[in-house]
Amino acid sequence: MTVARAVRAVLALSLLGALPAHAQNDQAAAADGLRLYTTLCQACHMPDGAGAGPYPKLRDNPTVRRAGPAYVAQWVLFGYGAMIPFCNLLTVDEVVDIANWLPSHLGNTTAAPPVDPEAIRAQWPSPASCP
Amino acid sequence: MKQPTVAGMTRRRLVAAFGAALGSGLATQALSAGLVSDFQPPDFDRLDRAPRVVILGAGIAGLVSAFELGRAGFDCVIIEARERVGGRSWTVRGGDRFTEIGGASQTCGFDPGHYLNPGPWRIPYHHRGMLHYARRLGVAVQPLIQNNFAAYVRHGDTSRPLAGRNLPQRMLVADYFGRTAEMLASCIDRGMLDDVLDPPLKAAVLAGLRASGCLDGDYAYRGNVYRGWDVPPGGAGQPPVPSVPFSLRDLFASNLVSWLPEIFDGQHQPTLFEPVGGMDRMPTGFVASPEFKARLRLGREVAEIRQDDNGVRIVHRDAATGGTEVETGDYCLCTIPASVLYRIPADFPADIRTALAGIPYGAASKVGLQFARRFWEEDEAIYGGITYMDGSLRGIAYPSHGFLGAKGVLQAEYDLDTRAALEYSALSPADRVQRALNVANRIHLQALDSFENGFSVAWHRVPYTHGCYGLWSADSRARLMPVLTRPAGRVHFAGEHLSYLPAWQEGALLSGLEATAAIYQRGRLGQ
Numbered sequence: 001m002t003v004a005r006a007v008r009a010v011l012a013l014s015l016l017g018a019l020p021a022h023a024q025n026d027q028a029a030a031a032d033g034l035r036l037y038t039t040l041c042q043a044c045h046m047p048d049g050a051g052a053g054p055y056p057k058l059r060d061n062p063t064v065r066r067a068g069p070a071y072v073a074q075w076v077l078f079g080y081g082a083m084i085p086f087c088n089l090l091t092v093d094e095v096v097d098i099a100n101w102l103p104s105h106l107g108n109t110t111a112a113p114p115v116d117p118e119a120i121r122a123q124w125p126s127p128a129s130c131p
Numbered sequence: 132m133k134q135p136t137v138a139g140m141t142r143r144r145l146v147a148a149f150g151a152a153l154g155s156g157l158a159t160q161a162l163s164a165g166l167v168s169d170f171q172p173p174d175f176d177r178l179d180r181a182p183r184v185v186i187l188g189a190g191i192a193g194l195v196s197a198f199e200l201g202r203a204g205f206d207c208v209i210i211e212a213r214e215r216v217g218g219r220s221w222t223v224r225g226g227d228r229f230t231e232i233g234g235a236s237q238t239c240g241f242d243p244g245h246y247l248n249p250g251p252w253r254i255p256y257h258h259r260g261m262l263h264y265a266r267r268l269g270v271a272v273q274p275l276i277q278n279n280f281a282a283y284v285r286h287g288d289t290s291r292p293l294a295g296r297n298l299p300q301r302m303l304v305a306d307y308f309g310r311t312a313e314m315l316a317s318c319i320d321r322g323m324l325d326d327v328l329d330p331p332l333k334a335a336v337l338a339g340l341r342a343s344g345c346l347d348g349d350y351a352y353r354g355n356v357y358r359g360w361d362v363p364p365g366g367a368g369q370p371p372v373p374s375v376p377f378s379l380r381d382l383f384a385s386n387l388v389s390w391l392p393e394i395f396d397g398q399h400q401p402t403l404f405e406p407v408g409g410m411d412r413m414p415t416g417f418v419a420s421p422e423f424k425a426r427l428r429l430g431r432e433v434a435e436i437r438q439d440d441n442g443v444r445i446v447h448r449d450a451a452t453g454g455t456e457v458e459t460g461d462y463c464l465c466t467i468p469a470s471v472l473y474r475i476p477a478d479f480p481a482d483i484r485t486a487l488a489g490i491p492y493g494a495a496s497k498v499g500l501q502f503a504r505r506f507w508e509e510d511e512a513i514y515g516g517i518t519y520m521d522g523s524l525r526g527i528a529y530p531s532h533g534f535l536g537a538k539g540v541l542q543a544e545y546d547l548d549t550r551a552a553l554e555y556s557a558l559s560p561a562d563r564v565q566r567a568l569n570v571a572n573r574i575h576l577q578a579l580d581s582f583e584n585g586f587s588v589a590w591h592r593v594p595y596t597h598g599c600y601g602l603w604s605a606d607s608r609a610r611l612m613p614v615l616t617r618p619a620g621r622v623h624f625a626g627e628h629l630s631y632l633p634a635w636q637e638g639a640l641l642s643g644l645e646a647t648a649a650i651y652q653r654g655r656l657g658q
Binding site: 085 | 473
């Protein structure tokens with residue numbers, strides 16, 4: 001699935017519009033994942049997932065690969081230590097996009113299943129616990 | 132609205148809003164006192180013995196503690212990772228070099244006399260602790276102009292009215308008061324609020340609305356003198372022409388009124404101060420004081436925090452060479468930000484470790500832009516204050532020093548804890564400067580031509596801080612703050628994050644003094 005998705009991602013750059021709707025949606029989600037990474041995540045995790053100082057390297061990250069999208073979503077929603085929670089900064093769909101994107105980009109591949117909006121919405125922190 | 136109790140409250144609030152002349156005058160004094168911090172100058176007796184305190188961090192919390200404990204006879208040493216004191220109370224001047232996390236380096240190109248305070252830059256009049264120490268340390272302060280009715284508000288949403296225009300804040304304030312008073316007075320005059328306003332109150336409210344909203348005899352708002360003129364009064368050849376207010380629809384549909392709380396915010400009301408020459412005059416003022424007795428170890432990273440029944444043992448290493456040393460003491464005051472401290476090996480119980488990892492640090496970013504001329508003053512008569520806007524850049528602050536001078540540094544700042552702040556942090560320093568300059572140039576078309584150089588700080592990329600300030604939720608504050616305001620054995624914690632004034636130096640100072648008082652008592656009793 002990951003390979004197929006990567007192939008679609010490349011193809012879609014030139015073929016967007018000629019693909020079936022679900023492929024277009026996947027492509028749009030991947031583009032959103034990349035956009036979220038480069039505009040927000042790399043503030044700490046650095047361009048290309050290189051990591052620096054206290055911020056872990058996300059490129060070729062064994063835990064991300066093994067634990068997959070659900071694991072990334074936990075970090076994004078709740079934070080920990082120097083990682084800020086994004087429950088006040090991202091939409092449900094954006095959390096889904098970044099959580100599904102990272103484990104299959106930046107040198108990562110994963111066999112873990114993707115997360116969907118319903119699952120993310122169910123875990124969303126309450127307003128009182130979201131800083 | 133129709134229950135007597137609600138009506139009674141409405142009446143009281145109206146009376147308060149329209150001033151003491153209409154009511155008992157009870158509100159004004161209490162409200163202004165309510166802003167003032169609970170600072171009390173410490174008054175410690177000097178001890179015969181000299182308990183030893185190892186203070187981790189030379190920011191405001193650590194410095195005020197060292198200052199006061201030293202005066203009480205304690206033997207203090209401060210371990211500080213940076214090569215300077217102050218922590219986030221920091222000033223960048225020409226020639227200063229800064230390397231952020233990730234390796235990007237900048238050397239500041241500002242001319243002499245110009246600077247950027249990347250962290251705190253204001254001391255409100257009600258932050259009595261900071262002003263007490265400025266007075267005591269002989270740190271000269273000058274007024275910092277935050278609210279300037281000549282500065283602009285601006286929004287860029289073309290689906291709404293008044294988009295893309297620089298609107299002086301005086302227009303927004305005048306029209307908000309004028310249009311809301313006009314609308315309310317019209318309703319009252321037509322008897323629509325007779326069920327909550329008895330006749331004497333109705334007359335008083337109408338009179339108050341007419342006065343505060345500058346309404347005419349028909350309760351119509353047609354602008355006023357503080358809104359400004361289309362043609363300002365001049366010599367005998369230039370009679371004034373009043374300006375025309377925005378319509379009720381434009382005013383509210385533009386959503387510019389949402390900036391009003393920013394303008395009236397209690398932390399933003401006059402008078403605010405800044406130390407003359409830069410915010411770091413406060414931390415350097417502590418160290419320069421003859422009463423400051425602590426030993427300072429700069430450039431030393433804390434590697435381990437250990438303790439037993441007899442004392443604390445702090446392992447620290449040279450930030451450049453890695454060589455370790457040990458400092459021992461009776462007590463430790465730890466002011467290291469939670470975002471850094473949670474990873475440092477320490478003998479803390481599990482609840483404290485959990486609490487330290489549960490405080491994320493908010494994003495914030497600032498860019499200083501030096502211009503060859505002060506076009507905001509020369510061309511637009513803006514002296515200090517902030518232009519507020521939507522989009523990626525929330526505000527441009529005009530310097531409150533160097534008025535009428537040749538050059539100036541504008542401070543472009545980004546919302547705290549927003550995507551915009553993180554988006555700036557995700558850029559390289561040079562790109563942050565370019566992006567801020569582009570936005571500044573939308574407000575001031577002279578900006579590109581006058582630009583000389585810039586310097587940017589994104590707080591998540593600042594070593595030894597990892598973010599701007601402790602960010603609490605209602606839950607985490609209730610659950611975790613009490614854990615960290617108790618000592619862990621002989622280790623006490625302090626910092627802005629352990630206060631109800633997060634991100635303010637006053638919060639760090641009050642937190643530092645709370646922990647200092649606890650350490651003093653233990654030292655006095657030999658516990």
